[in-house]
Amino acid sequence: MASKAAAAAVDFTRIYSSLGLSKETVAALQAFRKRHGDAQRIQTQYASQPTTVDLAHYRSVLKNKAVVDEAEKILRDFKPVTYDVNAQIKAIETFEAKAVVKAKETTEKIDIELKDLQATLANIEDARPFEDLTAEEVGNAHPRIVEAVENMIKKGKWTVPGYKEKFGDLSLM
Amino acid sequence: MSFLGLRKWPTPVAKPLWPFIAAGTITYFLVAKAQDMGVKSEAYAKDPRNPYAAQIAKESHH
Amino acid sequence: MPQLIPFYFINQLSFSFLTLLALIYIISKYFLPLFTFQQVIRMYITKLNNK
Numbered sequence: 223m224a225s226k227a228a229a230a231a232v233d234f235t236r237i238y239s240s241l242g243l244s245k246e247t248v249a250a251l252q253a254f255r256k257r258h259g260d261a262q263r264i265q266t267q268y269a270s271q272p273t274t275v276d277l278a279h280y281r282s283v284l285k286n287k288a289v290v291d292e293a294e295k296i297l298r299d300f301k302p303v304t305y306d307v308n309a310q311i312k313a314i315e316t317f318e319a320k321a322v323v324k325a326k327e328t329t330e331k332i333d334i335e336l337k338d339l340q341a342t343l344a345n346i347e348d349a350r351p352f353e354d355l356t357a358e359e360v361g362n363a364h365p366r367i368v369e370a371v372e373n374m375i376k377k378g379k380w381t382v383p384g385y386k387e388k389f390g391d392l393s394l395m
Numbered sequence: 396m397s398f399l400g401l402r403k404w405p406t407p408v409a410k411p412l413w414p415f416i417a418a419g420t421i422t423y424f425l426v427a428k429a430q431d432m433g434v435k436s437e438a439y440a441k442d443p444r445n446p447y448a449a450q451i452a453k454e455s456h457h
Numbered sequence: 458m459p460q461l462i463p464f465y466f467i468n469q470l471s472f473s474f475l476t477l478l479a480l481i482y483i484i485s486k487y488f489l490p491l492f493t494f495q496q497v498i499r500m501y502i503t504k505l506n507n508k
Binding site: 399401402403404412419436444 | 467474483
């Protein structure tokens with residue numbers, strides 16, 4: 223399963239440091255990883271232990287052979303309860319596939335967002351200070367102002383009410 | 396149409412200027428009359444710089 | 458004074474009218490509206506700033 227490989231190849235340190243996740247998410251991720259590591263360790267530990275019982279040894283040591291026979295019988299009859307893990311595995315796999323798809327979608331979304339942010343950043347960096355704005359640029363940014371001025375001039379209104387009070391003028395009269 | 400890179404604005408020209416244009420026309424005719432009178436007057440009729448000298452001479456012969 | 462020689466009255470008047478008309482036209486169509494435009498934009502920007 224390719225997605226599984228992709229998911230397995232997750233570089234956790236990079237996730238912790240570079241994605242800027244919240245503290246809770248990082249903690250949850252770390253806990254999950256620890257649990258997984260513990261389970262793996264315990265599994266290997268138990269797998270290395272022997273699973274057979276040396277009955278001949280008990281037979282030679284113990285005097286009560288009947289007990290040993292009974293034990294052998296019980297042991298032979300014992301069958302480990304088999305759990306049907308296939309269903310669970312299947313559920314996990316579908317969940318995993320879904321998660322991978324979701325993750326891919328999220329990365330795409332984040333990529334788009336990043337591009338947007340970069341454009342905004344470039345805009346901000348290229349922007350000149352407020353004092354350097356020209357009337358033409360403001361007019362280009364807000365064509366409605368130009369329209370308003372055109373209407374004013376058509377009607378012969380050349381002054382803006384309140385302008386003189388605010389900025390004064392240079393006329394001596 | 397732009398002029399020196401400046402955009403054109405819809406300023407009304409004929410409407411506020413019509414009295415001045417009318418006055419200008421009247422002035423034009425009055426000045427034309429004054430010129431005519433001056434050209435034909437005693438002081439300038441025989442002036443050698445007068446471009447209308449030939450015309451005036453022709454008219455006075457009639 | 459050459460201006461007072463009557464032969465050229467109409468010439469002077471024609472050129473002065475033509476020049477004045479051209480100046481009035483160009484200034485009122487291209488230059489004076491810019492002052493109004495600037496005032497409107499100054500008001501607009503300061504209003505934005507005060508908000």
